[in-house]
Amino acid sequence: MLDLKLIRDDPARVRAGLARRGADGDLDELIAVDSEARSLRGEVEEAKAERKRLSKQIGQMRGKGEDSREVEEAAKRLGDSASHGEARLKGIERRRAEMLLALPNLAEDAAPEGGEDDAVVLREVGEPPRFAFEIRDHVEIGEALGIIDLERAAKVSGARFAYLMGGLVRLQLAVVTFALDRLENAGFTPVIPPVLVRESAMVGTGFFPADRASIYETAADDLFLVGTSEVPLAGLHQEEIVHADVLPLRYAGVSTCFRREAGAAGKDTRGIFRVHQFDKVEMFSFTTPEASADEHQLILGMEEDILQALEIPYRVVDIPIGDLGASAARKFDCEAWMPGQQRYREVTSCSNCTDYQARRLKARFRGSRGTQMLHTLNGTAVALARTLIAIIENHQREDGSVAVPEVLRPFGAPAELAAG
RNA sequence: GGAGAGGUGUCCGAGCGGUCUAAGGAGCGCGACUGGAAAUCGCGUAGGCGGGUUUCCCGCCUCGAGGGUUCAAAUCCCUCCCUCUCCGCCA
Structure with a gap:
């Protein structure tokens, strides 16, 4: 606040x-x-x-x-x-x-004016691949290879759920450990947080009251399923006063994320692009006010580094004020090229929430100028469903198989996704 | 799920109706001693809110959270949350 x-x-x-x-x-x-x-x-x-x-x-x-x-x-x-x-x-x-x-956070002066359609493209990195054959999207490829099963998931859980199977499971786990490896090298402590949280954690991170409709709620226990590990990570230091010399505190949360996608009816209904449940590695930093802008760039840099290593063409967009979450003062998204849709789509996002979340959470530090609110920042390292789509579609081959980026091999990924 | 014990400032910890204006210790800051350091000694050191004559002063609140009793609550009562121990169940 x-x-x-x-x-x-x-x-x-x-x-x-x-x-x-x-x-x-x-x-x-x-x-x-x-x-x-x-x-x-x-x-x-x-x-x-x-x-x-x-x-x-x-x-x-x-x-x-x-x-x-x-x-x-x-x-x-x-x-x-x-x-x-x-x-x-x-x-x-x-x-x-x-x-x-x-009241939402005040935006940084440099954030672009306008709404969703006014995003400013900062840069494009990598070339969208050209295929000498007819492009398939991840659903066609995944179903043919038997690694994505949407129909059975619909019977068991309904729309917007999926079974991921076979080589795709190994691929996902490799992406997770690969990302964690990079993050740990950059000083992020890996965390597997609770994914069921209290209302106070949702309020503290600014998801309540603004986004209450998009959160799953348990009927019997007053607990809420997190849509991102940002929630439990932000709560890690609530009501604490940390010493300035331990900053920045960097965490890499690994968790399943749950989203009701209320209000998204009819939008992105194909495949696993917009699903109720997916896994994600999330970066979260606590910094001093002076350091938060640089930390924002560092987090964005990690996101780009990972996309480049996975050989996924992407662009970086500066999110306009009207499209910021309540907590964010500035937000950058990385959008990966999705050959199946022939356009760039959001795969990661990083926000500087300045002291907005910290004030709600009472997360402070003691420094040379007394006790002050921390700054909090979050960013997606990898969001699994979407990153998998980007890998599958960008690295597809004519015979319907998929090449796997070389960097994932040491982390247990299969050499390729292929039939049989 | 059953029984018991407990939650006090940055941390540890005493207090269990009225000088609590929360002891004591650790840590941290400043100073003395020292060639320098350690040790030692002295002083200072919670947060929130509000006000003012705004390098400082005053008031209120906060002893897990919320209610209650009382002229007066860290202290007594009720509800809830959390932690620990033992038992039960369990991947």
Whole structure:
């Protein structure tokens, strides 16, 4: 969430920032509620301070055996009026917190204006392959090779689920260990986190209230299935104050991700491009405010490094303000060339959330300037379903088999995906 | 799932209705001693919120979370969460 102090001290700047995202609607009401809360708080605190003084006096009088009944009555009256005001204050402050929680992060100045269609292509890397035969997409190839089974998955679990089988399983596991290997070399600690989390973790990472509809919820236990390991990784240091000298803290989460894809009905229905369940290796960093912009570039660099090693043509896009998640101040996506769709599609994404998540999570550090909020950043190292599509489609051969990138061989990948 | 014990500041830990304005220790910071260092000694050191005469001062809140009792709660009561021990079950 945003810093309430910043909203008070520089409302014009916050208003302008929110207006860029089209989210400045409730700011005036928030400011009004805040000022009401503060003046009421002043009154309540004054009453409590006086009551406290009287209580102390009662203790002393009793110690001396004096009659303290009159003071007790005065203290009680003050206490009653304080708790009355406090009850009212609680309602006002809850309202304030709700409104504050609903505001998205302010975008970096450099983030492009506009919505989904205004993404700025920063660079294209690698050439889309040319095939001397008719291109097949991953569904045709996968079904023919018996490594992707969508029909049976639909019987068992419904639409947007898949069985991955045979050589594709080995390939996926190799991609995971390959990515982990690179990340570990760059200082990321591998983590297998819990994928069922509490509501507080969803609120802390900014997925609630904004994206609640896209999250699976367990009926009996008030737990939520994470759509990304960003959630449990961000929560790793919630309510902690770490020492500045341990920063940056870098983690590489390996987990299954669950997404309801509500609102995506009819979109990307073919194959395993948009599924309810997939595995992902996610980078997550905690840094100082000064270091977060560089860390963002480092994370983006890791993503590109991996795509290049996997010989997947891609482009990098700078995501416009209107398409940022609530927590993000800046976001870059890597889009891989998908021969089956004849266009670039998102395979990884990295966001700098500045102090927005950290403030919700109370994740702080102690440095030379006292205690400050951390900055948090996240980025996809590899999202399995989509990375598998990119590998299959870009490395397909005329006979229907698929060449496997050389870098994956030491990690247990098969030499090729082929029939038989 | 059953029985028991416990959650206190950056960390460890005492306190179990009224000088708690939370002891003591560790760590960290500053200083003294030293050629330098260690050891030792001295001083300082939680967070949040609000206010002010804004290198500082004052107030309120926070002892797992939320309620309650009381003039007064870390301390008593209720609910919930978490951790540990033993038993049961279990990949």
